[in-house]
Amino acid sequence: MIDQKVVQFEKKYRPQLEQHLSEYLQNLTAQPYLLKAMTYSVMAGGKRIRPMMILAICQSFERKIDQAVLDVAGSLELLHTYSLIHDDLPEMDNDDLRRGVLTNHKKFGQATAVLAGDGLLTTAFEWLTQTSLNSKTISELVGLLAHAAGVSGMVSGQMSDILGEQQRLNLRQLKKLHQQKTGALILYACQAGAILAGIKLEQRIAIENYGRNFGLAFQIYDDLMDELSTTAKMGKKVHKDQNEHKNTYPSLLGISQSWDALTGAVDRAANSLKTLSQAGVDCSLLQGLLTYFSRKEEQ
Amino acid sequence: MIDQKVVQFEKKYRPQLEQHLSEYLQNLTAQPYLLKAMTYSVMAGGKRIRPMMILAICQSFERKIDQAVLDVAGSLELLHTYSLIHDDLPEMDNDDLRRGVLTNHKKFGQATAVLAGDGLLTTAFEWLTQTSLNSKTISELVGLLAHAAGVSGMVSGQMSDILGEQQRLNLRQLKKLHQQKTGALILYACQAGAILAGIKLEQRIAIENYGRNFGLAFQIYDDLMDELSTTAKMGKKVHKDQNEHKNTYPSLLGISQSWDALTGAVDRAANSLKTLSQAGVDCSLLQGLLTYFSRKEEQ
Numbered sequence: 229m230i231d232q233k234v235v236q237f238e239k240k241y242r243p244q245l246e247q248h249l250s251e252y253l254q255n256l257t258a259q260p261y262l263l264k265a266m267t268y269s270v271m272a273g274g275k276r277i278r279p280m281m282i283l284a285i286c287q288s289f290e291r292k293i294d295q296a297v298l299d300v301a302g303s304l305e306l307l308h309t310y311s312l313i314h315d316d317l318p319e320m321d322n323d324d325l326r327r328g329v330l331t332n333h334k335k336f337g338q339a340t341a342v343l344a345g346d347g348l349l350t351t352a353f354e355w356l357t358q359t360s361l362n363s364k365t366i367s368e369l370v371g372l373l374a375h376a377a378g379v380s381g382m383v384s385g386q387m388s389d390i391l392g393e394q395q396r397l398n399l400r401q402l403k404k405l406h407q408q409k410t411g412a413l414i415l416y417a418c419q420a421g422a423i424l425a426g427i428k429l430e431q432r433i434a435i436e437n438y439g440r441n442f443g444l445a446f447q448i449y450d451d452l453m454d455e456l457s458t459t460a461k462m463g464k465k466v467h468k469d470q471n472e473h474k475n476t477y478p479s480l481l482g483i484s485q486s487w488d489a490l491t492g493a494v495d496r497a498a499n500s501l502k503t504l505s506q507a508g509v510d511c512s513l514l515q516g517l518l519t520y521f522s523r524k525e526e527q
Numbered sequence: 528m529i530d531q532k533v534v535q536f537e538k539k540y541r542p543q544l545e546q547h548l549s550e551y552l553q554n555l556t557a558q559p560y561l562l563k564a565m566t567y568s569v570m571a572g573g574k575r576i577r578p579m580m581i582l583a584i585c586q587s588f589e590r591k592i593d594q595a596v597l598d599v600a601g602s603l604e605l606l607h608t609y610s611l612i613h614d615d616l617p618e619m620d621n622d623d624l625r626r627g628v629l630t631n632h633k634k635f636g637q638a639t640a641v642l643a644g645d646g647l648l649t650t651a652f653e654w655l656t657q658t659s660l661n662s663k664t665i666s667e668l669v670g671l672l673a674h675a676a677g678v679s680g681m682v683s684g685q686m687s688d689i690l691g692e693q694q695r696l697n698l699r700q701l702k703k704l705h706q707q708k709t710g711a712l713i714l715y716a717c718q719a720g721a722i723l724a725g726i727k728l729e730q731r732i733a734i735e736n737y738g739r740n741f742g743l744a745f746q747i748y749d750d751l752m753d754e755l756s757t758t759a760k761m762g763k764k765v766h767k768d769q770n771e772h773k774n775t776y777p778s779l780l781g782i783s784q785s786w787d788a789l790t791g792a793v794d795r796a797a798n799s800l801k802t803l804s805q806a807g808v809d810c811s812l813l814q815g816l817l818t819y820f821s822r823k824e825e826q
Contacts, residue, residue, distance in 0.1 A: 258678035262686040314645060319637035338618035342641065343686050346613060349645065350677035353652050357670030363662035370669050371656030378649035379557035379565070387558040387642050
């Protein structure tokens with residue numbers, strides 16, 4: 229069961245975020261077909277976990293969720309969507325379905341999908357520079373986002389993932405791959421939230437620690453769902469990892485030990501919140517987000 | 528004939544830029560195969576026109592060509608290289624040769640080429656945030672670069688180019704396509720140079736005007752060379768445009784009128800420098816760069 233506080237929070241802010249995304253895209257000056265392809269994938273739904281984490285951290289530290297916060301969150305969702313579009317390409321993971329609808333290249337063609345991804349990635353950075361935040365904050369966010377999304381993070385993770393299909397990774401290598409491919413961008417969400425909320429270093433370290441473990445839990449959970457779920461429920465092809473000899477937690481540890489690893493990551497994330505709670509921060513929402521990885525929900 | 532001042536300037540600074548690029552790439556933390564693919568394309572040579580324009584503008588306004596200037600110039604070359612890698616992909620222009628060597632996807636495979644491009648694009652922005660420039664300047668450069676490279680500029684230009692293969696554009700449409708696809712990044716080089724040199728608005732407007740006409744001349748010249756040159760000389764396939772029914776100046780206006788249009792753009796660029804010269808700026812180098820488009824050189 230997803231925590232009720234999270235459900236309420238999502239009910240209030242996810243539509244705001246969606247509208248903010250939609251309006252931003254509508255106001256872009258772009259080649260119309262390209263913009264259509266970009267908008268298609270951005271507005272195809274999804275849980276918006278990364279931007280919602282930014283909002284949740286702001287809320288927890290009583291930072292008003294204003295236009296600037298929604299800008300930073302929206303920018304992250306554009307960047308995340310680019311990564312999905314490129315990952316789905318025939319030369320990459322070759323997926324036909326995403327979020328229950330045709331993937332970008334299936335709908336618009338491969339050239340357009342490459343360009344839609346390029347456009348979203350570039351626009352994510354442009355959007356950050358258009359916020360009302362001060363230059364120092366903008367520069368910091370651009371640097372952190374590029375670091376997380378680029379060759380130190382996500383892009384290298386995807387490269388390792390593709391090359392890893394031909395070889396068996398050990399657990400340490402798999403963990404690193406996950407940290408880069410999925411963890412880096414979730415960590416950025418936490419850093420961005422912390423920066424927007426203007427919290428002090430000690431608290432930021434706790435939030436980053438929460439983010440690192442959240443990211444790991446997220447990927448183990450995703451691996452498990454790929455094994456256990458159905459296409460209808462996931463909105464994308466499942467059992468793919470196994471078919472493609474992908475390195476995953478279940479393939480390395482088996483189902484049961486993967487659940488244990490997930491529980492470990494969730495516990496460590498929860499632990500990171502303790503010092504914050506003791507300092508008077510209301511961590512119930514961030515604690516609640518960990519119910520995304522609840523076992524009962526999916527089995 | 529290329530102007531002697533330009534030849535001397537290139538002789539001095541192009542090796543510095545190349546070394547700066549090489550060292551930056553070497554120091555990146557990245558998946559090794561990915562980094563190899565990125566480095567392959569960045570270090571494959573080329574005239575480095577865009578970054579050299581930044582340096583030339585700094586030189587003209589007596590702004591010292593220091594580490595920060597080389598950083599901004601290097602970042603632009605990374606971004607330009609990304610655009611070449613993605614443009615060469617089979618689903619795009621499907622080129623096998625670039626700068627006299629195999630294109631990235633021919634050498635490293637298509638998935639790696641997509642990721643190498645993604646990595647370079649993202650790293651271009653990260654590099655800007657790592658310079659010693661102040662946050663305001665960094666934020667301004669990130670915004671302008673993203674604007675030039677993204678859906679307002681280059682990416683939309685490439686989209687129009689691909690879609691345009693199926694239709695006949697008129698001169699106005701072709702000019703817009705060129706402005707987006709090639710002109711926007713050359714204009715950014717001029718803006719970046721002007722910002723680094725800290726020149727006043729009036730002078731910046733003149734430099735931007737120079738950049739716009741330089742960009743147009745560049746594209747007309749490139750179109751003409753595709754018609755007139757040989758593969759050996761160009762280091763890439765020629766007569767491609769015609770074969771693929773690309774919209775070009777020669778296909779629209781014929782060879783002779785295309786040379787006239789080129790001369791017009793070069794003259795307008797030269798004219799933009801006049802007010803600067805009158806104000807005591809030594810424009811001989813920027814004037815000299817226009818000899819890139821000299822007719823004798825190539826016929």
